Amino acid sequence: MAVPIAWYLILSAALFSIGVFAFLIKRNIITIFMSIELMLNAVNLAFVAFANHWHQVSGQIFVFFVMVVAAAEAAVGLAIIIAVYRSRETLNVDQINLMKL
């Protein structure tokens, strides 16, 4: 018996929410970056579920592009994180506060 699409969507929404909350409460830049990746993968799950629902392959193609872009983003992001660590010697966002809001 096939799993109803709603279950996939609930899982996807839950993962996305966990990602959002982790982004807001975590203090280490790497962990914050990981929570963004979690959000992107939650979206991927939603895409695949909808693609199956509509019998449209375009949703699955979208997922490939999301993964490629996430890889590019990770490459740039980690490079920026290294640049920050070199100038501050910390990865705690509370200490990266030369410019106040």
Next chain:
Amino acid sequence: MTEVSPALRILPEILLTVTGVLVMLVESVLGVKTSRKPLGALAIFGTLATLVASVYQLQLPAGTAFFGTVQSDAFSVFFHLVIGGIVLVTLLVSLDYFEGHSSYVGEYYALILFGAVGMMLMTSSVELLMVFISLEISSISTYILAGYRKRSATSPEASIKYFLLGSFATAFFLYGIALCFGATGSTNIYEIAKGVAGGASPLLLTVAFGMMLIGLGFKVSLAPFHVWTPDVYEGAPAPVVGLMSTAPKAAAFAVLLRIAYGAYGTLAHVWMPLIWILAILSMTIGNLGALTQRNVKRMLAYSSIAHAGYLMVAFTALAPMGIAAASFYTAAYAAMNVGAFAILSYLSGFDEKRTNLSDYAGIARRHPVAAAAFAVFLISLIGIPFTAGFFGKFYVFTAALNSGNAWLAVIGLLNSGVAAFYYLRLLAQMYMVTEEQTVAPDNVHARPAFVLGVAILVLAVFALGIFPNRALRLARAGAATFAAQATAAQNISAAVLPR
């Protein structure tokens, strides 16, 4: 009708990509000590060729290519010209900016060009997959550009803040696309429009629009999503701020226009209130925030939030007029804001020694020409007649009034009054306060490329303020391409849901 070659539909993007790749290739061949200026000149010529190619696209009949993913029409050409112009001036202004300070100048030009490819593709794509990819091309390039003064402490901080919040926003935008796909079974703007008109789940569609609005709201720094703006603008190099406060925003606004009017045209009553709230919040928070700032770059950052709010006012107007007003406003805003940051980069130099309001005391006596140009841009930002800013605001508020949004126009005008105060405070500081003796004499020289770039911007500010008709006609032609789609969607709606 003759078939247009698909390559012609993305000719400007092809030219920019080829130039960017050439810059990267030549960069690797040049010696360590060699000046990178020829690469800058190459990039400038590539951008000029792109502008010509965009004008050429105007003669093509509007249409799509590459399986309906990109569309070239008057609307995309208008935004191509705005973005191309911003890139051209940014390259001219930064040609001498890095001299002797950074060994990665070749990559700087290439990144600007690649970023511009993404921004231009955003304005011409009618497929959300394409929008997503080009949004990322433009974003990833600007994340790196924001951190270009990497030996300073603030620049990597600006870069990481921009990167984290930008990626966060992208995830929201992406979730919106996924929900939109779930509701309509397609990611093509026209297919979505059919689905929206044909009665696809309104709840799912509304949530999807809200998510996409959050994502794009972050990119254009609309008010509840603006927190990153002042920090990033303060830390990033001034010429880069000029670029990233205008070009990616123009592109994101073009995407928002395509989604709101192209795909969601028949659900306008649902998204209109959201836009209302964002417009009022952005204008008010932006202007009140700018009042309290002592740092000039932060002040201009808050002012850019306010200007994004004025632009959102145009979104609430009726379709053709609102789109034309919004398009015109992006062009006017680009001319004056790039100009203001260009002058900032000139006066404060690579190590940004003039940051506070008090550092600009009596600068008119020491740098009369630069101060005069700065004054022109600030006057335009206030919105005084005969400048681009005046007509931009004029069209936006007239469009709002004609669509019965009198209250929004009134709030906007009140905000413009508040805004005048902090721009005038800077002007007064420049012209009326006598210079403090403690400031060391600086030896900044205006190079020809910089003068040319600023001259182009001053001319653009006056041209858009005195003879706005040519730009406005193109903006209206762009808006007209939406009208045709809207009627088509209405017809489907009428056929599916008989009343």
